[in-house]
Structures are given as structure tokens and as C-alpha cells.
Amino acid sequence: MTPKEIFESNRPGSKDVAWCPGCGNFGIRNILIEAFSELNLKPTEVVIISGIGQAAKMPHYINVNGYHTLHGRAIPIATAVKAANPSLTVIAEGGDGDMYAEGGNHLLHAIRRNPDITVLIHNNQIYGLTKGQASPTTPIGMKTPTQPWGVFEEPLNPIALAIALGASFVARTFVGYFKESVEIIKQAIKHKGLAIVDIFQPCVSFNKLNTYSWYKEHTYWMKDHDPHDRIEAFKRAIETDPLPLGIFYINEKPTFEEQVPAYKRDKRPLWMRDPKIELVKKFFESKR
Amino acid sequence: MKVVRDDISIVLGGAAGQGIQTVEVLLTHALKRAGYHVFGTKEYMSRIRGGINTTEIRVASRRVRAFVKRIDLLVPFKKGTLTWVKDRISDNTIVLGEKENIEEEFLEKINLVEVPLTKTALKVGSQLYLNTIAAGLIFGLFGAPVEIIESEVRNHFKGKSEKIVEKNVEAVREGYNIGRSIAEEGKIVVDIKPDEKVKEEILLSGTEAVGIGALAGGMNFLSFYPMSPSTGVSTFAAQHAEEFEIIVEQTEDEIAAINMAIGAWFAGARAMVSTSGGGFALMCEALSLAGMAENPVVIHLAQRPGPATGLPTRTMQGDLNLVLYAGHGDFPRIILAPGTLEEAFYLTAEAFNLADKYQVPVIILTDQYFVDSYYNLPEPDVSKVKVEKYIVKAEKGYKRYKLTEDGISPRAIPGYGEDVVVANGNEHDEWGDITEDAEITRKMQEKRAIKKLETIKRNAPLPKIIGREDAKFYVISWGSTFHIVEEALELLKRDDVAHVHFSWLYPLNPKIKDILAGKTLIAVENNVTGQFADLLKKELDIRVDHKILKYDGRPFAVEEVYEALKGVIE
Numbered sequence: 001m002t003p004k005e006i007f008e009s010n011r012p013g014s015k016d017v018a019w020c021p022g023c024g025n026f027g028i029r030n031i032l033i034e035a036f037s038e039l040n041l042k043p044t045e046v047v048i049i050s051g052i053g054q055a056a057k058m059p060h061y062i063n064v065n066g067y068h069t070l071h072g073r074a075i076p077i078a079t080a081v082k083a084a085n086p087s088l089t090v091i092a093e094g095g096d097g098d099m100y101a102e103g104g105n106h107l108l109h110a111i112r113r114n115p116d117i118t119v120l121i122h123n124n125q126i127y128g129l130t131k132g133q134a135s136p137t138t139p140i141g142m143k144t145p146t147q148p149w150g151v152f153e154e155p156l157n158p159i160a161l162a163i164a165l166g167a168s169f170v171a172r173t174f175v176g177y178f179k180e181s182v183e184i185i186k187q188a189i190k191h192k193g194l195a196i197v198d199i200f201q202p203c204v205s206f207n208k209l210n211t212y213s214w215y216k217e218h219t220y221w222m223k224d225h226d227p228h229d230r231i232e233a234f235k236r237a238i239e240t241d242p243l244p245l246g247i248f249y250i251n252e253k254p255t256f257e258e259q260v261p262a263y264k265r266d267k268r269p270l271w272m273r274d275p276k277i278e279l280v281k282k283f284f285e286s287k288r
Numbered sequence: 289m290k291v292v293r294d295d296i297s298i299v300l301g302g303a304a305g306q307g308i309q310t311v312e313v314l315l316t317h318a319l320k321r322a323g324y325h326v327f328g329t330k331e332y333m334s335r336i337r338g339g340i341n342t343t344e345i346r347v348a349s350r351r352v353r354a355f356v357k358r359i360d361l362l363v364p365f366k367k368g369t370l371t372w373v374k375d376r377i378s379d380n381t382i383v384l385g386e387k388e389n390i391e392e393e394f395l396e397k398i399n400l401v402e403v404p405l406t407k408t409a410l411k412v413g414s415q416l417y418l419n420t421i422a423a424g425l426i427f428g429l430f431g432a433p434v435e436i437i438e439s440e441v442r443n444h445f446k447g448k449s450e451k452i453v454e455k456n457v458e459a460v461r462e463g464y465n466i467g468r469s470i471a472e473e474g475k476i477v478v479d480i481k482p483d484e485k486v487k488e489e490i491l492l493s494g495t496e497a498v499g500i501g502a503l504a505g506g507m508n509f510l511s512f513y514p515m516s517p518s519t520g521v522s523t524f525a526a527q528h529a530e531e532f533e534i535i536v537e538q539t540e541d542e543i544a545a546i547n548m549a550i551g552a553w554f555a556g557a558r559a560m561v562s563t564s565g566g567g568f569a570l571m572c573e574a575l576s577l578a579g580m581a582e583n584p585v586v587i588h589l590a591q592r593p594g595p596a597t598g599l600p601t602r603t604m605q606g607d608l609n610l611v612l613y614a615g616h617g618d619f620p621r622i623i624l625a626p627g628t629l630e631e632a633f634y635l636t637a638e639a640f641n642l643a644d645k646y647q648v649p650v651i652i653l654t655d656q657y658f659v660d661s662y663y664n665l666p667e668p669d670v671s672k673v674k675v676e677k678y679i680v681k682a683e684k685g686y687k688r689y690k691l692t693e694d695g696i697s698p699r700a701i702p703g704y705g706e707d708v709v710v711a712n713g714n715e716h717d718e719w720g721d722i723t724e725d726a727e728i729t730r731k732m733q734e735k736r737a738i739k740k741l742e743t744i745k746r747n748a749p750l751p752k753i754i755g756r757e758d759a760k761f762y763v764i765s766w767g768s769t770f771h772i773v774e775e776a777l778e779l780l781k782r783d784d785v786a787h788v789h790f791s792w793l794y795p796l797n798p799k800i801k802d803i804l805a806g807k808t809l810i811a812v813e814n815n816v817t818g819q820f821a822d823l824l825k826k827e828l829d830i831r832v833d834h835k836i837l838k839y840d841g842r843p844f845a846v847e848e849v850y851e852a853l854k855g856v857i858e
């Protein structure tokens with residue numbers, strides 16, 4: 001097993017962590033490092049593409065390749081990174097606002113496209129970095145500075161949505177369960193195809209309802225659930241209280257990179273390739 | 289009797305869906321193979337059926353590469369064509385076709401040569417053969433061997449049943465014979481000399497020149513969302529994807545398209561997006577990301593008139609300001625605008641080296657007129673295309689944003705070398721981690737917006753001067769108007785007027801100020817405000833004396849530029 005220390009960043013910028021003390025993001029970071037190490041990955045083989053938000057600061061506090069991009073855009077970028085170099089382990093990471101609001105459209109289409117990447121959503125049911133506005137998963141009735149009358153929009157059910165679209169791998173966990181979360185993330189990374197993991201994560205600063213104890217009290221682990229049964233998966237996905245945790249659904253199908261013509265004969269990543277000048281000449285020949 | 293010498297402008301007009309394109313393809317290819325210089329361009333309506341679309345085909349004894357207003361031979365496939373082009377018809381225009389396709393009011397006034405197209409088609413077997421007959425008919429006027437167009441027909445219909453191919457060959461021969469007899473009876477005499485050298489040349493469109501240039505430059509990833517008139521380049525890439533073993537992906541929107549291209553470059557690919565103004569508008573946020581993260585990206589933008597959805601199928605050079613100022617914050621970019629098809633090939637290939645070297649967005653500006661025009665040209669020399677890769681290995685302690693003298697930090701990619709690579713769209717330190725430090729912020733802003741920009745400027749090529757450097761008047765053009773201005777100046781025949789063409793639009797090399805100093809400057813631009821003239825003023829404090837502008841969604845015609853220049857100079 002790879003020692004966990006190799007994933008600890010020594011860069012000067014990694015020292016001053018911008019997360020609030022007690023934030024669930026720390027737990028997710030530790031879960032990730034444990035999962036990488038148990039999977040025997042090397043830092044240079046892993047890439048974390050993040051969007052914007054507190055969750056999206058992950059690449060700065062961990063020693064793997066990283067790209068801190070734009071709000072909601074981690075998925076298309078991660079998709080292309082994997083497509084350009086399939087030997088990399090690619091993770092797209094962001095908050096619930098990042099992935100379900102600004103990036104919602106990309107998530108839908110990533111499910112259709114099925115790149116072999118892992119999408120981790122730090123779901124604290126609130127916007128953290130912009131100080132506590134409602135997110136697409138904020139429960140009805142919660143009052144926020146920008147929804148002082150209380151949220152009345154139906155919260156998004158990302159699990160049901162992903163299953164409805166036939167996503168390749170759909171799971172939910174809670175950061176308070178370390179070992180189980182490591183296991184789920186390992187499964188997600190190993191899974192061939194798009195793996196979506198919604199991770200409940202308390203925001204201690206702005207979400208006073210969905211706390212550590214709230215998640216413990218309002219969740220349970222699915223036992224004897226067959227993730228290959230889509231109807232069962234869907235039934236579990238629409239349960240509201242308690243909320244099930246675990247792998248809901250697995251749908252093996254070809255990945256994006258497997259189907260693009262670029263890798264049919266040549267398995268090298270794109271950066272190693274040179275233009276096919278003889279084909280350019282042949283093209284000109286055909287234009288005579 | 290009507291005689292057309294050395295240079296004929298043939299216009300075919302009809303409804304979308306009527307198959308004028310078939311005539312155009314057959315004719316231009318056959319004529320080129322017969323040794324004639326050809327030029328083709330089309331204008332079309334934003335609809336799938338009906339309306340009036342026209343194609344202009346120029347055939348000449350010498351090279352012709354520009355749109356002219358003049359019509360020597362008009363072939364209407366539908367009533368309404370003559371009204372649509374009426375300001376292009378003169379006493380010298382010959383209309384070749386059937387009375388049914390000509391509006392009453394024109395019948396008296398035009399030189400009509402009637403041909404029984406429909407009757408002949410029915411004789412061959414069906415109305416469907418009308419197009420092939422028309423192609424044969426026009427080809428027949430030139431008197432080149434019928435076998436040439438026959439083989440074009442076989443080639444065009446290959447994949448169809450044997451019967452369809454043979455019927456079309458019969459149709460083209462029928463048309464050819466009619467054409468020959470019209471010529472022999474002296475009703476229309478076309479006197480154009482073939483040139484053996486043309487046979488060795490290739491026939492290419494703007495779309496193909498950009499597409500094949502990208503492939504020659506090592507493009508191995510293209511993401512796009514369809515939008516006229518840029519889609520052709522994406523279609524081209526998709527159709528060559530298997531052969532060239534590249535990735536071509538139609539995304540959910542332009543935002544995903546450019547973000548994918550950015551991701552692909554981050555992982556070491558050479559990626560491009562092809563779009564139009566409206567699509568580019570959606571890409572501005574990611575353009576800024578590329579600027580901040582110093583992530584290379586190549587964007588092909590085929591302009592059409594805006595604002596908003598504007599005129600979807602028409603042409604304009606109206607998006608220069610968009611690409612100049614798109615994205616928030618200060619960061620450099622490179623803007624290119626090929627003027628010729630050769631240049632489109634070489635510049636598009638080079639765009640990938642430039643993006644790789646300077647780690648900035650490189651934008652290739654074309655427009656509808658450019659991508660939809662084609663002509664014969666000598667085969668580009670592919671050995672001149674040099675693929676320069678600037679990717680380095682991430683050594684231990686690698687700093688993605690190392691501060692350097694010229695503002696360029698060596699770029700490593702994930703998975704190559706011993707250390708990790710951290711890129712960032714937030715302000716960052718040298719390692720790529722977020723920073724809010726005032727000192728580092730200042731240095732990074734200067735690195736991107738000043739040092740790097742200066743480096744690019746210093747290396748920016750100068751505009752091309754055609755004509756005498758000591759001429760009193762300099763006519764300034766950029767991008768697609770190159771050949772139009774070129775031909776207008778040939779007509780003008782004045783050696784005190786030279787042509788200065790810009791295909792590298794930004795950033796401008798400071799030496800340009802000296803080159804243009806003391807001249808009377810006349811800018812020719814296909815937009816309403818003279819965006820490039822404004823750029824010269826802003827960047828180099830160069831004041832253009834006269835602007836010749838056209839902004840009705842149509843390209844300049846040679847005659848229009850010629851008249852306007854005469855107006856300014858004389």
C-alpha cells in the first residue's frame with residue numbers, strides 16, 4: 001500500500017487551509033487520501049479537477065495533479081482530461097451548488113457521455129463560499145439570508161436523477177462514516193464509467209440544520225440492496241427520511257474513451273502523438 | 289451573338305433543396321480538371337427548403353479568387369431568381385434557361401438563350417436529372433472534353449445504384465450536347481484558355497483549408513456545438529476523425545465545448561473549438577480561465593452578422609471587438625485572420641504552436657464568405673508545417689507558474705515527470721496554489737498582461753505589403769477581404785496605391801507604426817464601424833484617413849471596392 005504521506009502536499013500554499021475549523025471538507029480530504037493510498041495510486045497518476053466553492057479548493061490541500069477551474073465546469077474539463085490521457089485517474093470535485101446548479105447541464109450530459117471519471121459532490125445543502133445562500137439541495141423551509149421567507153423550491157434529488165438517466169455508478173455517503181466512505185470512493189474510482197458520489201458534508205458555518213448529528217440520525221446504510229436492480233435503486237432513491245446511504249445503482253456500459261475512434265488502434269495518450277502528415281498529403285491528393 | 293473572353297462569372301440561382309450545389313460541385317471540379325481557373329462562392333438563406341440561394345462560379349484564363357457583382361451568365365432554376373439578383377444584371381448578362389423560371393417583367397429586357405432543360409430531363413427519365421443536365425450544358429459551352437465531366441458525375445454519384453449513375457451520365461451528355469450546339473451556333477461564345485498547370489493544382493474551400501490546417505498542426509481533439517457558418521469545420525473534423533485517430537465531440541453547449549478543449553490541452557492534447565459569434569459569446573468565461581490558468585486553446589470563429597443571432601447564413605467581419613475584449617481581467621491572446629486559403633492552412637496549423645508556446649488563447653477569425661468560398665491553388669507544401677511542442681517534464685519541485693523574464697513558464701502536463709502539476713483559475717502563487725498576497729498578485733498580473741504580451745508583440749509578424757512600399761496610399765485590409773481588394777487594385781492600375789494586408793491582427797508589433805507613418809490610409813472592412821481601424825488607433829495611435837465599409841451581410845464585390853477607392857483617391 002502506498003504510504004499516505006505521499007499525498008500530503010509540501011507546497012507553501014497548502015499550509016494555510018481556507019476551510020473553517022470543523023468543516024466536513026477536512027474529512028473528505030482524509031477519505032480521499034486513504035482511498036488513493038489503498039488503491040496504490042501515485043500522486044502523478046491522479047488528477048483532481050475542481051470547480052469553484054469551498055469544496056473545490058481540494059486540489060490545493062493534497063499532493064496530486066490538480067486544476068481549480070470555474071464554477072460548474074469541472075465535469076467537461078475532467079471529461080477531456082480523461083479522454084486526452086486515459087491512463088490518468090480523473091476526479092471531478094465540487095459542492096452541490098457547483099455540480100447541481102451552475103454545472104447541472106454538464107452533469108446530465110456527462111451521464112449520457114459516460115467518461116470514466118469520478119464525480120464527487122460535497123453536498124452540504126448550502127452555498128458555503130458565498131456565505132449561506134440556498135443550493136439546489138437545500139430543504140424546503142430553510143431560511144437563509146437570500147431566502148428569508150424560507151426555501152419553497154422542491155430540492156433536487158441527485159440520486160434519483162442520476163438513476164433515471166441510467167448513470168453508470170450512483171452512490172451516497174456521509175463524511176461522518178470514514179471507513180464506509182473510503183470503501184465507496186474506492187469502488188467509484190475503480191468503476192469503469194462515470195461514477196457519481198454524493199457526499200453529505202456538514203457546513204458548520206452556514207447550515208445549522210444539516211449537522212453531523214442530523215446526518216447520523218437521518219441516514220441509514222442500505223443492506224442487501226442489489227445495485228444492478230434499477231427499479232429497486234429508484235425506490236431507495238426516493239426515500240426521504242431516513243435517507244439511504246451506500247451504492248444505489250451500477251450500470252456497466254461502454255465509456256466515452258472506449259468509443260472514440262482515437263483509441264481504436266492507438267492506445268497512446270494524445271500528447272504523445274504527432275500529426276499524420278502523410279494523410280494530409282493524401283487529402284490534398286484527393287482534391288486534385 | 290454574345291462573346292465572353294478570359295473571365296466569366298456564372299450565377300446559378302434556385303431554391304434551397306433544388307440541388308444547385310450538385311451543379312456547383314460537378315462544374316467546378318470538372319472545369320478545374322479541364323485546366324480552367326475557378327472560383328466559387330455562395331450566398332444562402334437561413335432555411336432548408338425554398339427561398340432563393342445563389343452560387344457564383346468564376347471561370348477564367350488567369351487566377352481569380354474574389355467575388356464580383358457582375359453576372360455574365362445567369363442560370364435560374366426557379367422564378368424569383370432574376371428579381372433576387374436584379375441589381376447584378378446588366379445588358380451584357382446572358383440568361384440561360386427556361387421561360388417558366390423567368391419573371392414576366394424581365395422577358396423583354398434580357399438576353400435570353402432558351403434551353404429545354406425540363407423536356408430533356410423528362411426524356412432521360414425524370415425531372416431529377418435537371419441538375420446534371422445543367423452542369424453538362426454549362427460545361428459544354430467551354431468545349432472541354434465531355435469525358436472529364438462524365439467522370440466527375442461517376443465520382444459524385446458513386447455509392448448510388450449502377451442505374452442512377454448511368455442515367456446521370458446520360459443526362460450530363462445530353463446537357464453537354466445542347467451546350468455544344470449553343471456554342472457552335474454562336475449564340476454564346478465562351479473564349480477562355482485552359483492552363484495546363486491548373487490541372488496539377490487542388491480545389492479547396494475555406495472550411496477545408498482551416499480543417500486540414502488544424503490536422504496538419506497536430507489537432508487531435510475538437511469539441512463544438514453546431515452554429516453556422518462554423519459547423520463545416522467540425523463536420524470536416526468528424527469525417528476525418530477515424531482516419532486521423534482524433535477525438536471529435538459534439539457537446540451540450542459552447543460552454544462545455546471550450547472547457548473540454550481547455551481540459552484536453554491541460555492533459556497535453558492539441559485541441560480546438562469551432563464556433564461563431566453567438567457561440568463564442570458563451571465561451572468568454574472559459575476564455576478568461578484560459579487567460580488566468582495560462583492554458584493554451586485554439587478557437588476558430590467563423591463570423592456572421594450580429595448582434596445576437598443576426599443573419600445566420602450571411603457574412604460580416606463584425607466580431608473583432610468581441611474576440612479582442614472577451615473575458616474579464618487582463619490577459620493576452622492572439623488573433624489571426626487568414627486572407628487566402630494557403631494562409632488559412634498554414635496559419636491554422638501554426639495556431640497550435642503559438643497556443644502551445646505562449647500558453648494563451650489563439651483565435652482564428654474567418655467568416656461565412658471565407659469558409660464558403662473555394663478556388664484552385666497550388667498544393668500547400670506540408671513540409672513547411674513544423675509542429676513545435678513545448679511540453680516539459682514535471683521535475684521534482686515543479687512550479688507551473690514560475691516567474692520568468694519573458695513571462696512564459698515552462699508547461700508540464702499531468703503524468704509526465706516526477707512531480708504533480710497544479711493549474712488554477714484563481715490568482716495563484718508559482719506552484720499554482722490560491723493566493724491573496726498583494727505582491728504575488730502584482731507579479732502575476734504583470735507576468736501575464738505585460739511581460740508575456742510584450743514577448744508576443746515582439747515576435748508578431750508584420751503585415752504583408754503588396755505593391756510599392758513608397759506608395760502614397762495604403763489600402764488596409766484584414767482577413768477574408770484580401771483577394772477582393774487585390775483584384776480591385778489590379779483594376780485601379782495605380783502604382784501610388786499599395787495594399788497592406790493583416791492576417792495577424794493582435795497583438796500588433798510596434799514596428800507597424802513606422803511602416804504606416806506618413807501614408808494616406810484607407811481601411812476596407814466588412815462591418816459598420818471599422819473595428820480594425822479603431823484597433824490601429826487604440827494600439828498604435830495610427831489614424832486611418834478613410835474607411836470603406838460594407839455591412840449588409842454580403843461580402844464586398846470587387847467592383848464596389850474599386851469604385852469606392854476611385855472615389856477616395858481621385
Ligand SMILES: Cc1ncc(C[n+]2csc(CCOP(=O)(O)OP(=O)(O)O)c2C)c(N)n1
Pocket residue numbers: 052053054055056071094095096097098099122124126127128129130135203
Ligand atoms: C460564474 C460564477 N458565479 C458565481 C460564483 C460565486 N460562487 C462561488 S462559490 C459559489 C457556490 C458555492 O457553493 P457550493 O458549490 O455548494 O460549494 P461550497 O462552497 O458549499 O463547498 C458561488 C455561487 C462564481 N465563482 N462564479
Ligand code: SF4
Pocket residue numbers: 018019020022023024025054055124128129202203204205206
Ligand atoms: S463555509 Fe461551510 S463548507 Fe465552507 S469551509 Fe466553512 S464550514 Fe466548510
